[in-house]
Every structure is written in structure tokens, then in C-alpha cells.
Amino acid sequence: MKHSFRGLIALVSSLIALALLGGCDTNTRMSTFDTKGPIAEAQLDLFMVTVWVSLFIFVLVGAVYIVAMFKFRERKDDDRPLPVQGHGNPLIEIGLIGASILLLVIVAVPTLRAIWYTHDFPVTEESKLGAWYQGEGLSAAEEDQPLTIRVEGYQWWWGFAYPQLGITSANELIIPAGKAIRLELRSKDVIHSFWLPRIAGKVDLIPGRSNGMWIQAGDSIEDWQAKTDATGSDEELRVAYASYLQDEIHNYYYGQCAEYCGDSHARMLFRASVVSDDEFTSWVSEIKTGHQAPNDMAWEDWYATNDESPDKLTGDINEGLQLFMSRGKCATCHAVNGNPRAVGVAGPNLTKLASRQSVASGWLNHRAEDGSVDVEQQYANFFKWIKEPNTVKPGNLMWKANGGGIGELDELLTDDEIHKISLYLQTLK
Numbered sequence: 001m002k003h004s005f006r007g008l009i010a011l012v013s014s015l016i017a018l019a020l021l022g023g024c025d026t027n028t029r030m031s032t033f034d035t036k037g038p039i040a041e042a043q044l045d046l047f048m049v050t051v052w053v054s055l056f057i058f059v060l061v062g063a064v065y066i067v068a069m070f071k072f073r074e075r076k077d078d079d080r081p082l083p084v085q086g087h088g089n090p091l092i093e094i095g096l097i098g099a100s101i102l103l104l105v106i107v108a109v110p111t112l113r114a115i116w117y118t119h120d121f122p123v124t125e126e127s128k129l130g131a132w133y134q135g136e137g138l139s140a141a142e143e144d145q146p147l148t149i150r151v152e153g154y155q156w157w158w159g160f161a162y163p164q165l166g167i168t169s170a171n172e173l174i175i176p177a178g179k180a181i182r183l184e185l186r187s188k189d190v191i192h193s194f195w196l197p198r199i200a201g202k203v204d205l206i207p208g209r210s211n212g213m214w215i216q217a218g219d220s221i222e223d224w225q226a227k228t229d230a231t232g233s234d235e236e237l238r239v240a241y242a243s244y245l246q247d248e249i250h251n252y253y254y255g256q257c258a259e260y261c262g263d264s265h266a267r268m269l270f271r272a273s274v275v276s277d278d279e280f281t282s283w284v285s286e287i288k289t290g291h292q293a294p295n296d297m298a299w300e301d302w303y304a305t306n307d308e309s310p311d312k313l314t315g316d317i318n319e320g321l322q323l324f325m326s327r328g329k330c331a332t333c334h335a336v337n338g339n340p341r342a343v344g345v346a347g348p349n350l351t352k353l354a355s356r357q358s359v360a361s362g363w364l365n366h367r368a369e370d371g372s373v374d375v376e377q378q379y380a381n382f383f384k385w386i387k388e389p390n391t392v393k394p395g396n397l398m399w400k401a402n403g404g405g406i407g408e409l410d411e412l413l414t415d416d417e418i419h420k421i422s423l424y425l426q427t428l429k
């Protein structure tokens with residue numbers, strides 16, 4: 001009897017341990033313990049304070065409980081009288097109240113400090129756009145500001161607008177390493193929550209309201225210098241700091257909506273690429289320019305041909321674009337920069353879609369191990385997403401367009417048509 005009871009305990013505890021270990025993942029793109037930047041670091045520090053305080057209470061209360069349990073338990077043939085029952089000991093009562101208040105203060109002070117820190121944008125010279133952004137078209141006032149990104153939550157995807165730079169992107173956030181960035185968080189429908197675990201989180205996106213926070217991937221040069229005790233001339237420090245950003249911070253991170261927002265909340269992911277200043281500048285300019293029509297045709301010519309004799313536009317890519325603009329009704333909701341007639345705003349902006357490493361708001365991944373785009377996987381993902389969006393992301397609006405409701409198609413797209421649209425989308429690099 002005793003033996004089988006022990007066996008049962010062993011079995012149950014190993015099952016619990018196994019279940020807990022199941023939460024571990026060697027992929028740490030989402031770990032809150034491996035922080036890359038001051039906000040996530042402040043949040044981790046705060047978390048550890050509460051962990052230690054809770055652990056202290058747990059151990060203390062647990063120890064008293066166990067001692068009492070063993071010391072005062074009833075033994076066989078016990079003839080000891082009941083111990084004297086205590087009641088109303090002011091010393092103990094006031095002591096416990098005082099200790100609780102003290103512990104709460106120990107948690108509250110760093111909590112408030114961290115809340116202020118997260119909202120208090122550090123105005124540093126290095127983060128001002130004029131100090132690092134190489135692109136053109138900024139006013140003097142804008143050069144004096146830090147980069148602002150407007151994060152917009154939709155069911156179930158993310159819009160990322162860069163108002164000072166005049167561009168909009170979606171689902172993959174591109175940010176420069178080491179710069180403090182102001183985030184404006186808004187929602188177009190229900191409440192979502194922005195969470196990029198290794199860099200910053202979580203602040204809600206609330207309809208009709210603009211929330212703010214700041215993020216920074218990697219330490220500022222001062223913080224980095226203080227942590228590493230690096231010494232040398234200004235020039236040497238700058239070089240060493242640049243290689244810190246390049247080697248430790250330049251990377252690809254996962255984000256996730258952290259507030260339940262409907263059917264596909266769990267599939268409302270996003271990705272963040274932390275890049276160098278130069279990469280950021282050229283990315284912005286590519287987004288601004290957008291895309292030419294197939295075969296490098298000017299859009300004017302392409303549309304003139306398409307309006308007069310569409311059969312002259314031959315090949316899968318041209319036909320894919322025709323389907324994108326007409327029968328597929330894709331351009332009703334999606335914009336492709338450059339294309340003057342694809343200016344929809346209800347869905348994600350698709351400029352440079354084929355350079356993104358995932359589709360369907362981070363849910364269908366086609367990033368290869370080495371960081372490049374796996375072209376075959378990308379084709380498969382585009383095809384799957386267009387053919388059965390409601391399986392990939394239940395409840396989303398694209399499916400409504402494809403099956404009844406908003407912008408209902410007269411007839412569903414055939415596999416051949418989806419094939420051509422996918423090929424066209426793959427040219428948006």
C-alpha cells in the first residue's frame with residue numbers, strides 16, 4: 001500500500017515536471033528573460049523584485065506551517081491537553097500588518113518607478129532623426145524629433161506607420177538598433193496589446209484613444225559603456241559600440257498580441273527586425289518608391305494597355321496582377337506603393353510583401369534558418385493564405401471577401417488564378 005502510494009507520487013510529480021518543461025523552448029526570440037534593451041530590462045528587474053518578495057513570503061509561511069504541522073500534530077495515545085488558545089495578541093497583529101505594508105512598499109516603489117520610466121521618453125541627441133537618419137524629406141522640426149511609429153491594431157494584424165517618413169508597413173516592424181523610438185498605440189476595432197517580449201511590452205491599444213510608450217533595441221552608448229566598462233578614445237568607443245549593436249542586437253524578434261481580441265487572437269503575431277541605420281534608411285526609401293508594373297513597365301503604360309487590350313499583357317505575373325486588380329478584388333483593401341490604383345486601406349499595405357519573412361501577420365513563416373526568405377515556402381504560404389484564409393486565421397475579413405459578406409466574389413478564385421496571384425505577390429520584393 002505504502003509502496004504504490006510512493007509510486008503514485010513519483011508518477012504525478014514527474015508528469016508535472018514534464019508539463020512544466022514543455023514550456024521551455026531553446027528558441028528565445030520571445031523570452032522575457034533574455035532582454036535586449038532598457039525597457040525589457042527594467043521590466044525584468046521589476047519582475048525579479050516581485051519574485052524574491054513572493055518567494056520570501058512563500059518560504060516563511062510554508063516553514064511556519066510545516067513546523068506547526070509536525071510539532072502540534074496528534075500522536076498515537078496522545079494525552080497532552082490542548083495547547084492554550086491565543087487570542088488578540090496586539091504585538092503579533094500589529095507586527096503582521098506592519099510587515100505586510102513593508103513588503104507592499106518594497107514592491108510598490110520599483111513598480112511606480114518602472115511605470116514612469118516606460119512612459120518617460122528619454123530625449124537624447126543620438127536618437128534625434130537628424131543625428132542618424134540619412135534619408136531626405138524631413139523638415140527641420142522633424143530632424144529634431146526622435147523616430148515615431150504609429151502601431152495600429154486590427155483584427156488580426158498590425159499596421160506600422162512612420163508618419164515623419166511618410167510610409168506605412170504591416171506585420172513586420174523594422175527598427176534601427178540602439179535608438180529610442182516613440183510608439184503611438186491605437187486600435188481600429190477592439191482592444192489589443194503590443195508585446196515584443198525581448199524588447200518591450202505590454203501596452204494596450206484601445207479604440208478611440210492613443211497610448212504611448214517608448215522602445216529601444218539595445219542599450220544607448222552611455223549605458224553600454226557603463227555596463228561593459230569599455231575604455232578608449234571616442235572613436236574606439238564608437239566602433240566598439242557599433243559592433244555591439246551589430247553582433248548582439250541586430251536580429252529578428254517575435255511579438256504577439258497580448259490581449260484577447262477575438263477568434264484569431266492567438267494568431268495575431270508580428271515580427272520585428274532590428275537593423276542598422278543604413279539598412280533602415282534604404283528600407284524606407286524602397287518602401288517610398290514602391291514597385292513598378294511587371295517587366296519594369298511604367299504604371300501608366302501598363303494601365304493603358306490593360307484598359308485597351310488586356311490580352312497583350314501576357315505571362316503569369318501580368319495575369320496575376322490583373323486578377324489582383326480586378327476579379328480578386330485584392331486592391332480594394334490592399335495598397336501597393338507605386339501602383340496608382342492599388343490604394344486600399346482596410347488590409348495590410350503589401351509593399352515589399354515578398355521581402356517579409358512571414359505572411360498572415362506572422363502566422364505563416366517562410367524565414368529560412370540563415371535569415372533569408374525560403375521562396376518555395378513563401379509561395380506555398382501565399383497560396384494557402386489566399387485559398388483558405390479562414391482555415392489559416394478563422395474569422396478574418398479576407399475570408400469574408402472570399403465567401404460572402406463584404407465585397408463578395410461572384411465566383412471563388414480557381415487554383416490556377418490563386419497560383420498566378422501568388423506568383424505576382426512574389427515579385428513584390
Ligand code: CUA
Nearest residue numbers: 192257259261
Ligand atoms: Cu489582438 Cu489579441
